[in-house]
Amino acid sequence: MHNFDLVKPSSVAEAVAALGSEGAQALSGGQTLLPSMKQRLAAPERLVSLTDIAEMKGVCRGEEGLVVGAATPHGVVAREAKAHYPALAWLAGEIGDPSVRARGTIGGSLANNDPAACYPAAALASGATIVTDRREIAAGDFFQGLFTTALEEGEIVTSVRFPLPERAAYMKFAQPASRFALVGVFVAQFADGVRVAVTGAGEDGVFRWTEAEGALSADFRPEAVEGLSLSAEGLLGDLHGTPAYRAHLVKVLTKRAVAAA
Amino acid sequence: MPKDGGIGASTLRREDIRFLTGKGRYTADISLRGQAHACFLRSEVAHGRIRSIDTSAAEEMPGVLAVLTGEDFTEVGGNPTGWLVQSRNGATMKEPKRPVLAHGKVRHVGDAYAMVVAETYEQAKDACEAIEADIEELPAIVDMAQAVADSSNRVHDEIEDNVVFDWGWIEENRAAVDAAFETAPHVTTLELVNNRLSPNAMEPRASIGDFDSGTGDYKLYTTSQNPHLTRLLISAFVMGIPENKLTVIAPDVGGGFGSKIYHYGEEAAVLAASKRLNRPVKWVCDRSEAFLSDAHGRDHVTKIQLATDREGNFLALRTETLANMGAYLSNFATCTPTFLHGTLMAGPYRTPLVYVNVKAVLTNTVPVDAYRGAGRPEATYSLERVIDKAADELGIDPWEIRRRNFIDPGAFPYTTPVGLVYDTGNYHATMDKLRELSDVAGFEARAEESRQRGKLRGFGLSTWIEACGIAPSNLVGVLGCRVGLYDAATIRVNATGNISVLVGAHSHGQGHETVFAQLIAEKLGVDANSVEIVHGDTSKIPFGMGTYGSRSLAVCGSAMMKAADKIIDKGKKIAAHMLEAAEGDIEFTDGSFSVAGTDRQKSFAEIAFSAYVPHNYPLETLEPGLEETAFYDPANFTYPAGAYGCEVEVDPETGGVDIVRFTCADDFGNVINPMIVQGQVHGGVAQGIGQALLEGVVYNEDGQLLTGSYMDYAMPRADDVPSFTVDHSCVTPCTHNPLGAKGCGEAGAIGTPPAVVNAVVDALRRAGHDHITHIDMPLTPSRVWTAMQG
Numbered sequence A: 001m002h003n004f005d006l007v008k009p010s011s012v013a014e015a016v017a018a019l020g021s022e023g024a025q026a027l028s029g030g031q032t033l034l035p036s037m038k039q040r041l042a043a044p045e046r047l048v049s050l051t052d053i054a055e056m057k058g059v060c061r062g063e064e065g066l067v068v069g070a071a072t073p074h075g076v077v078a079r080e081a082k083a084h085y086p087a088l089a090w091l092a093g094e095i096g097d098p099s100v101r102a103r104g105t106i107g108g109s110l111a112n113n114d115p116a117a118c119y120p121a122a123a124l125a126s127g128a129t130i131v132t133d134r135r136e137i138a139a140g141d142f143f144q145g146l147f148t149t150a151l152e153e154g155e156i157v158t159s160v161r162f163p164l165p166e167r168a169a170y171m172k173f174a175q176p177a178s179r180f181a182l183v184g185v186f187v188a189q190f191a192d193g194v195r196v197a198v199t200g201a202g203e204d205g206v207f208r209w210t211e212a213e214g215a216l217s218a219d220f221r222p223e224a225v226e227g228l229s230l231s232a233e234g235l236l237g238d239l240h241g242t243p244a245y246r247a248h249l250v251k252v253l254t255k256r257a258v259a260a261a
Numbered sequence B: 001m002p003k004d005g006g007i008g009a010s011t012l013r014r015e016d017i018r019f020l021t022g023k024g025r026y027t028a029d030i031s032l033r034g035q036a037h038a039c040f041l042r043s044e045v046a047h048g049r050i051r052s053i054d055t056s057a058a059e060e061m062p063g064v065l066a067v068l069t070g071e072d073f074t075e076v077g078g079n080p081t082g083w084l085v086q087s088r089n090g091a092t093m094k095e096p097k098r099p100v101l102a103h104g105k106v107r108h109v110g111d112a113y114a115m116v117v118a119e120t121y122e123q124a125k126d127a128c129e130a131i132e133a134d135i136e137e138l139p140a141i142v143d144m145a146q147a148v149a150d151s152s153n154r155v156h157d158e159i160e161d162n163v164v165f166d167w168g169w170i171e172e173n174r175a176a177v178d179a180a181f182e183t184a185p186h187v188t189t190l191e192l193v194n195n196r197l198s199p200n201a202m203e204p205r206a207s208i209g210d211f212d213s214g215t216g217d218y219k220l221y222t223t224s225q226n227p228h229l230t231r232l233l234i235s236a237f238v239m240g241i242p243e244n245k246l247t248v249i250a251p252d253v254g255g256g257f258g259s260k261i262y263h264y265g266e267e268a269a270v271l272a273a274s275k276r277l278n279r280p281v282k283w284v285c286d287r288s289e290a291f292l293s294d295a296h297g298r299d300h301v302t303k304i305q306l307a308t309d310r311e312g313n314f315l316a317l318r319t320e321t322l323a324n325m326g327a328y329l330s331n332f333a334t335c336t337p338t339f340l341h342g343t344l345m346a347g348p349y350r351t352p353l354v355y356v357n358v359k360a361v362l363t364n365t366v367p368v369d370a371y372r373g374a375g376r377p378e379a380t381y382s383l384e385r386v387i388d389k390a391a392d393e394l395g396i397d398p399w400e401i402r403r404r405n406f407i408d409p410g411a412f413p414y415t416t417p418v419g420l421v422y423d424t425g426n427y428h429a430t431m432d433k434l435r436e437l438s439d440v441a442g443f444e445a446r447a448e449e450s451r452q453r454g455k456l457r458g459f460g461l462s463t464w465i466e467a468c469g470i471a472p473s474n475l476v477g478v479l480g481c482r483v484g485l486y487d488a489a490t491i492r493v494n495a496t497g498n499i500s501v502l503v504g505a506h507s508h509g510q511g512h513e514t515v516f517a518q519l520i521a522e523k524l525g526v527d528a529n530s531v532e533i534v535h536g537d538t539s540k541i542p543f544g545m546g547t548y549g550s551r552s553l554a555v556c557g558s559a560m561m562k563a564a565d566k567i568i569d570k571g572k573k574i575a576a577h578m579l580e581a582a583e584g585d586i587e588f589t590d591g592s593f594s595v596a597g598t599d600r601q602k603s604f605a606e607i608a609f610s611a612y613v614p615h616n617y618p619l620e621t622l623e624p625g626l627e628e629t630a631f632y633d634p635a636n637f638t639y640p641a642g643a644y645g646c647e648v649e650v651d652p653e654t655g656g657v658d659i660v661r662f663t664c665a666d667d668f669g670n671v672i673n674p675m676i677v678q679g680q681v682h683g684g685v686a687q688g689i690g691q692a693l694l695e696g697v698v699y700n701e702d703g704q705l706l707t708g709s710y711m712d713y714a715m716p717r718a719d720d721v722p723s724f725t726v727d728h729s730c731v732t733p734c735t736h737n738p739l740g741a742k743g744c745g746e747a748g749a750i751g752t753p754p755a756v757v758n759a760v761v762d763a764l765r766r767a768g769h770d771h772i773t774h775i776d777m778p779l780t781p782s783r784v785w786t787a788m789q790g
Helices: A012-019 A033-038 A074-080 A086-093 A098-103 A106-112 A119-126 A210-218 A243-260 B015-020 B121-130 B144-149 B171-183 B227-238 B265-277 B287-293 B376-394 B398-405 B427-437 B440-452 B473-478 B512-524 B552-579 B604-612 B674-694 B747-766 B781-788
Strands: A005-007 A024-027 A046-049 A059-062 A065-069 A129-132 A136-138 A157-162 A167-174 A181-190 A193-199 B036-042 B048-054 B064-069 B112-118 B132-137 B163-169 B186-194 B206-212 B217-222 B246-249 B281-284 B300-308 B314-326 B353-362 B456-465 B487-493 B499-503 B531-534 B586-589 B592-595 B601-603 B627-632 B641-650 B657-667 B724-727
Touching: A012 A024, A012 A046, A024 A033, A059 A074, A074 A086, A074 A098, A074 A106, A086 A119, A086 A167, A086 A181, A106 A119, A106 A157, A119 A157, A119 A167, A119 A181, A119 A193, A167 A243, A181 A243, A193 A210, A193 A243, A210 A243, A243 B781, B036 B121, B036 B265, B036 B287, B048 B112, B064 B121, B064 B265, B112 B121, B112 B265, B144 B314, B144 B353, B163 B171, B171 B300, B171 B314, B171 B353, B186 B376, B206 B265, B217 B227, B217 B265, B227 B246, B227 B265, B265 B281, B300 B376, B314 B376, B376 B398, B376 B456, B376 B747, B398 B427, B398 B456, B427 B456, B427 B641, B427 B657, B427 B724, B440 B456, B440 B641, B456 B747, B487 B552, B499 B512, B499 B552, B512 B531, B512 B552, B552 B586, B552 B592, B552 B601, B552 B604, B552 B627, B592 B604, B601 B604, B641 B747, B657 B674, B657 B747, B674 B724, B674 B747, B747 B781
Parallel strands: A005 A046, A024 A046, B036 B281, B217 B246, B314 B353, B499 B531, B657 B724
Antiparallel strands: A059 A065, A065 A157, A129 A136, A129 A157, A167 A181, A181 A193, B036 B112, B048 B132, B064 B112, B163 B353, B186 B300, B206 B217, B206 B281, B300 B314, B456 B641, B487 B499, B487 B627, B586 B592, B592 B601, B641 B657
């Protein structure tokens, strides 16, 4: 790891100001950034820690749904979202191991947009709103490809607002080594229809399986997706699974999520 | 009832107190005054010719003390392989030089070609990045079949077909085996891959070189399973430092599984750098480096054929194997696929004709060497898989076909057609015990219950035999081994009766400090807590050939017994003098020397005290002191054996495999500490499950390691394994060592993989997937699902 400066602002405004300096990089739970730095794959000159900012932490039930502060660790979401949004809480509780859940944050996960991360599926399937220091971004616009988001240079995710579905469930099939999602499917049923978001499988990261959404909006039963098949085109293939295997898993997990919702 | 702290007692491991409270002292924990830090620059290409290495910028970097390259080691020797194997045409194998640092060429991703020593590790790492190497990339040789076929591309320029040897075992039997296949009523053929594994000991390797310019003595602190062998290799082959000027210390070591048996170039490099700088030089491997530089295990591609009659009686067996050596020959690389593999191909069966052919192939990958089980898991896997396939083809129950072919319990000593003499065993007994513990009768009901939940249940059986306690020296010498394979122990009874035992076998997780003390407590009738086990320091202990091959108890433990006999003999002489009796009348029982038929006696402590304060002592005929050393060179291998049963549930929708029951019935001979034996089996089975379901080193065609971290290399976690049923009540004691012990460390890793794969294939075939006869390990969900698609 190369040397760097660490600043720990206590407000969003201070953090934004600190990120304005040359070579600065936001640090949340550090679950991706710190290993990259240790391997010398990243060498920011200055890290701006977001985990001491009180206004970015906590889980709170609001009029428009559940608001989760971006610097809230997974373990806290798993506990505190349970009464309001069990599927989201369950997802958070299945990320990594206890030490990962004590450090990793929802904002860090969304901003990193790892194609195998779990949170992007929840955000996209819930039609969540990503709130930043300067604007609000719909989840559908936020995720823009592998490790790519709509965030501008120096822009900080401050919270995530989840509309609460009538029913929802997340199913994750773990990649055996990393236990990230080899495929993860989040199904959420709202009054105006069903949303199905898939992580782990897409070459461009998280995506919605619109065909399944249509079928499930008409008939919210596992059997409704039986006749569908997702094309393997555009899906990831690696030593843990071919695109065809991932396409198959998407369907299996969608059915299981519907059954569990 | 075993004596408290004696043989047969499940004494808690005394070493765990320091390990579990963070008081262990590992090489990385040692900081010597004035130590500098080393970092190695490793090749990023699999195969390349080194045109030039410009170290000038690196040398100017802050804190840099020295930059060494292969050029600095051209005057020293190479790291040898321990066994010279003969090809079947009589030619001696080819042995490429393995330099301390790569010279002329780099031969695998991770091959170290420069070393920087600096005041801090970060400075050394910074300077490594400033080294400018001009390396002409050459096509990578990754696939073994291609390596053999294409002689224009060579890992070592002087070895034209990349083949180190082409070994036939036993060559004289080849014609008879082939003839038996010509006429056999049934032949079962199976092609399989024994997947390459990365050992992943919890503690990465580390070494500190410490040269004393005042005395000219070298000290090496290192993560080694056998410090004496490392000293021997550095002295006799690599650096020429005489043994009396080199001390090798392996302090607490956090696991080895084989990977720390071997001498590695980094050890010689830190010694050389320490001498040059006149400062201690420390290197600690990081996990990414470990994936690229610790010896890997397994990596065989095998075709096995079993000839039988219609009743399933085995008539003949033959195998053809390509064994991957990687880019250089590591210390045990050549004996693992030969004398630890081919000699075990008879298994526990009385197959009359067996022929094994192994070609050892060089590739641009990390060197491959012995890994928990070493050769014997490969043999067992091939054999137990082909037997299941044969049973299926012939319509014979897997239990029955094995039972029909087992060596009869009355047939020992039994000479196999592959050069071993099994001294004792009872394979029927362990398999019967397994059958009883596995609740075979309840299987159908369990399978039905699984079906209700949409799961496919299967049962897999395997039996295994191992040759442990590698020996004897005169035999292995004939077979090409360059060292002897005995072990040694010194028992030092101190003046007040407590005991230091200096043992050759190093402990790095096995629990020797507890078990060896139990042996001495039982043998000398003393309190185990008064016995201290000393190991891991060549300046203290007499000699040792190391801990591997499940040999510590059978070989080093036997050396301890011999030394203890000498202590008792001398104690009797002292007692005879003190008790004014004839030596022949002195008996030693329960820690006291007595005159037979009387109540006159001296305690062990009194005898010890007298030996060091010899006021009333036969000084004219007996030296003072009570310290004895024994070397023990066994008469034969030991042959533990057993039977394993695995029950799996396969999720037909995802291909996921869940192990729901796992049962082991082992014959380890006499057991000293049942709790530790159970733990050894648990660990071995977990590793076997790792190989069967999860682990696999993967290179791409450019020789880049795709599984270079835990993000892609799947180690078994606690929730990947079930609660095991482990039994070792079947005992046929080893006939030729004083303990009757056989060894248990590798058993789990040997018996498990075929049991798991047999179970998965069984589950799929029961569910109607008749086209599936085999799936290569690791049986990942993706592979199982793909196989099910036909």
